[in-house]
Amino acid sequence: xxxxxxxxxxxxxxxxxxxxxxxxxxxxxxxxxxxxxxxxxxxxxxxxxxxxxxxxxxxxxxxxxxxxxxxxxxxxxxxxxxxxxxxxxxxxxxxxxxxxxxxxxxxxxxxxxxxxxxxxxxxxxxxxxxxxxxxxxxxxxxxxxxxxxxxxxxxxxxxxxxxxxxxxxxxxxxxxxxxxxxxxxxxxxxxxxxxxxxxxxxxxxxxxxxxxxxxxxxxxxxxxxxxxxxxxxxxxxxxxxxxxxxxxxxxxxxxxxxxxxxxxxxxxxxxxxxxxxxxxxxxxxxxxxxxxxxxxxxxxxxxxxxxxxxxxxxxxxxxxxxxxxxxxxxxxxxxxxxxxxxxxxxxxxxxxxxxxxxxxxxxxxxxxxxxxxxxxxxxxxxxxxxxxxxxxxxxxxxxxxxxxxxxxxxxxxxxxxxxxxxxxxxxxxxxxxxxxxxxxxxxxxxxxxxxxxxxxxxxxxxxxxxxxxxxxxxxxxxxxxxxxxxxxxxxxxxxxxxxxxxxxxxxxxxxxxxxxxxxxxxxxxxxxxxxxxxxxxxxxxxxxxxxxxxxxxxxxxxxxxxxxxxxxxxxxxxxxxxxxxxxxxxxxxxxxxxxxxxxxxxxxxxxxxxxxxxxxxxxxxxxxxxxxxxxxxxxxxxxxxxxxxxxxxxxxxxxxxxxxxxxxxxxxxxxxxxxxxxxxxxxxxxxxxxxxxxxxxxxxxxxxxxxxxxxxxxxxxxxxxxxxxxxxxxxxxxxxxxxxxxxxxxxxxxxxxxxxxxxxxxxxxxxxxxxxxxxxxxxxxxxxxxxxxxxxxxxxxxxxxxxxxxxxxxxxxxxxxxxxxxxxxxxxxxxxxxxxxxxxxxxxxxxxxxxxxxxxxxxxxxxxxxxxxxxxxxxxxxxxxxxxxxxxxxxxxxxxxxxxxxxxxxxxxx
Numbered sequence: 001x002x003x004x005x006x007x008x009x010x011x012x013x014x015x016x017x018x019x020x021x022x023x024x025x026x027x028x029x030x031x032x033x034x035x036x037x038x039x040x041x042x043x044x045x046x047x048x049x050x051x052x053x054x055x056x057x058x059x060x061x062x063x064x065x066x067x068x069x070x071x072x073x074x075x076x077x078x079x080x081x082x083x084x085x086x087x088x089x090x091x092x093x094x095x096x097x098x099x100x101x102x103x104x105x106x107x108x109x110x111x112x113x114x115x116x117x118x119x120x121x122x123x124x125x126x127x128x129x130x131x132x133x134x135x136x137x138x139x140x141x142x143x144x145x146x147x148x149x150x151x152x153x154x155x156x157x158x159x160x161x162x163x164x165x166x167x168x169x170x171x172x173x174x175x176x177x178x179x180x181x182x183x184x185x186x187x188x189x190x191x192x193x194x195x196x197x198x199x200x201x202x203x204x205x206x207x208x209x210x211x212x213x214x215x216x217x218x219x220x221x222x223x224x225x226x227x228x229x230x231x232x233x234x235x236x237x238x239x240x241x242x243x244x245x246x247x248x249x250x251x252x253x254x255x256x257x258x259x260x261x262x263x264x265x266x267x268x269x270x271x272x273x274x275x276x277x278x279x280x281x282x283x284x285x286x287x288x289x290x291x292x293x294x295x296x297x298x299x300x301x302x303x304x305x306x307x308x309x310x311x312x313x314x315x316x317x318x319x320x321x322x323x324x325x326x327x328x329x330x331x332x333x334x335x336x337x338x339x340x341x342x343x344x345x346x347x348x349x350x351x352x353x354x355x356x357x358x359x360x361x362x363x364x365x366x367x368x369x370x371x372x373x374x375x376x377x378x379x380x381x382x383x384x385x386x387x388x389x390x391x392x393x394x395x396x397x398x399x400x401x402x403x404x405x406x407x408x409x410x411x412x413x414x415x416x417x418x419x420x421x422x423x424x425x426x427x428x429x430x431x432x433x434x435x436x437x438x439x440x441x442x443x444x445x446x447x448x449x450x451x452x453x454x455x456x457x458x459x460x461x462x463x464x465x466x467x468x469x470x471x472x473x474x475x476x477x478x479x480x481x482x483x484x485x486x487x488x489x490x491x492x493x494x495x496x497x498x499x500x501x502x503x504x505x506x507x508x509x510x511x512x513x514x515x516x517x518x519x520x521x522x523x524x525x526x527x528x529x530x531x532x533x534x535x536x537x538x539x540x541x542x543x544x545x546x547x548x549x550x551x552x553x554x555x556x557x558x559x560x561x562x563x564x565x566x567x568x569x570x571x572x573x574x575x576x577x578x579x580x581x582x583x584x585x586x587x588x589x590x591x592x593x594x595x596x597x598x599x600x601x602x603x604x605x606x607x608x609x610x611x612x613x614x615x616x617x618x619x620x621x622x623x624x625x626x627x628x629x630x631x632x633x634x635x636x637x638x639x640x641x642x643x644x645x646x647x648x649x650x651x652x653x654x655x656x657x658x659x660x661x662x663x664x665x666x667x668x669x670x671x672x673x674x675x676x677x678x679x680x681x682x683x684x685x686x687x688x689x690x691x692x693x694x695x696x697x698x699x700x701x702x703x704x705x706x707x708x709x710x711x712x713x714x715x716x717x718x719x720x721x722x723x724x725x726x727x728x729x730x731x732x733x734x735x736x737x738x739x740x741x742x743x744x745x746x747x748x749x750x751x752x753x754x755x756x757x758x759x760x761x762x763x764x765x766x767x768x769x770x771x772x773x774x775x776x777x778x779x780x781x782x783x784x785x786x787x788x789x790x791x792x793x794x795x796x797x798x799x800x801x802x803x804x805x806x807x808x809x810x811x812x813x814x815x816x817x818x819x820x821x822x823x824x825x826x827x828x829x830x831x832x833x834x835x836x837x838x839x840x841x842x843x844x845x846x847x848x849x850x851x852x853x854x855x856x857x858x859x860x861x862x863x864x865x866x867x868x869x870x871x872x873x874x875x876x877x878x879x880x881x882x883x884x885x886x887x888x889x890x891x892x893x894x895x896x897x898x899x900x901x902x903x904x905x906x907x908x909x910x
Contacts, residue, residue, distance in 0.1 A: 019286050321605050
């Protein structure tokens, strides 16, 4: 176990597995694969609803039916009910290629030509398939579909080009279509009976009548490549959408039998799935470029326009940096995109605009990728001037100029920074001053120049007269940095020379040699330490003021990819191609933690609060988050988590923040639209220990415990306008008994002779109290006996405010008793006494603090008069008051210290 434990991954939308669409009520949901897990989106706004737990292998096929999701991975099929795995089907001996829901059955096909039929109505009864079909050696299935109105019939396409119609009930082949001499990649049923569309590798689409085995019409893709997906419109328009391997979506008019429109560059990669939403002019598409897009047909010319989309990096990120106090992450990838990811809510993630790239590409008839800037290799940002002017500067691969970005508007800036126009060489390093006014650029030719970010005008260059050519460095500039007061600027050359310059005067103040080639530098402005990475895999720390080396860290065995300081400057984190992430203690000059991951880290960034670490990895399109568990536990000693010199193997974070469990609500009786997901609102691991002098909240919605306090007001507000109606009389021949609610209750039938009517002992013990046997009373008694109230607390937290109020009022003593001994024997009295013990225990433990306070207030409001009249209950009430006062005084003392500090700072003038 290390300091940072895996939390979750962000930036993953979909992979190269076809999605599955289903409609529940008025809502439409799409289930997509993301590697070893699946996600469910609500199509209304593409909001994330469910994230599944991690599976052992990558998902190969998906299918959905109501609350069930069928997931094929390797040779297995996992059955999920929402995000809970229900069962596992393991009969295939080869990898499963495709799944299809067929009524009450699921059909699966593997690469060896085995077709299995599974029944999912009785999942708990048997995991054995109900049918099996083995195709011949000359028929390799590639896709399958069910023609409408064809009972128990399945049409299966093959790699050899033919199609076969099977009756899965009798397991007999009914007809074989010869095909068109090209492998079938997709087939889909049309709204017209007996008509299907078949897509082939050669780019042709055949609309075929399977009843008469006749060709209706054939379309040919204008772009080269195979047909990868097909979908018919069901809203009345005679449209057929087809997707190709080149990322182009073609719309065909079936009445006119011609091409209606083409969406060029719809995706950057092959189209994986297309689906027209039921009875809507809306088309959904997904691609291997990690994006889902929804297109709407509402234009006069019939062309679709992009309605909404969710996308991530289509190629691995190269650089990342936390922004906005750790709430966002800036990420630059090999796909030429510069993105902003939200750590809190994925819906806020977006790509920064490069100013009308789509319109310009369409006008010039070129690909968008050709107009986008080249991949970012380095960037820097400053939050202090975000609202005034551009506050991000980027260096791009083999580009002789740097670009500025305005994050407030999520758009590229109007200025382009071009250092040394006489000798154009690629910009390799950049930094922004602490004041946010200046950007400093270093080039491959050794030139360093300063620019004003507001105007984009050059404010002078840094030159060493002793260097050949009057540049700052003789070799490539690998890094530049500024201190916090704009007093000095530090630069490093590839040949190992580090120089300190006067920031304003641009004169060289001092220099030193590292002794080997430098790859990267990182400067910490608060402590003045400069970390350098050399090609000998050694990290050296220099004091930029004293001009001497103060620390030397060795341990990496391969190229160091990135490093960063913690906000307080006490830790230095480094990553390497040897697969390790190492944490160095700068003060103690030693390694305090090291972890090894299967996929090497390429970039890392630690949040300003030091609570979250973000990493990117080789060939991974997402950003992985690791949580600092020492920040969320009561352990004050970091050595209890750190591994020291030992390297610990860990797995990469999964999409779900809870490994091996679902991230949705546990209540499986609620509809899917009410589910929430934890990667939309991130939640960190629970406390392993109680933090001294602090209280732990219940994490319940504020409205739930506040409603307990204001229950009387709510009842008055919700009072019905009309009087209750008189209940209908029961039939005369059915014996009934009166009830408090006014509902008709029928008398229980008399026991049959010989039937055992004696209650069991447990039930008899419950009835000794003379109260109705409820789960509330049962849990209260058992928890009091075991001195462990956790189960009882979880139960009452799940009750609604009105139900909890009713449970507490069941113990209300209405009759007056002159004899106190007689009162003590009352069952209601015993329950009140147990509840007082419960409140004393919970308040002393300081758990669920705000919820227990609300329940205690409601309890005292109901039973306060009973407590006042009995000396035994008064003693317990005094003990409750003493416990409450002691806990609150400790918390209030901490609040008072914070209030004093805030008041002092707010009244101070700087």
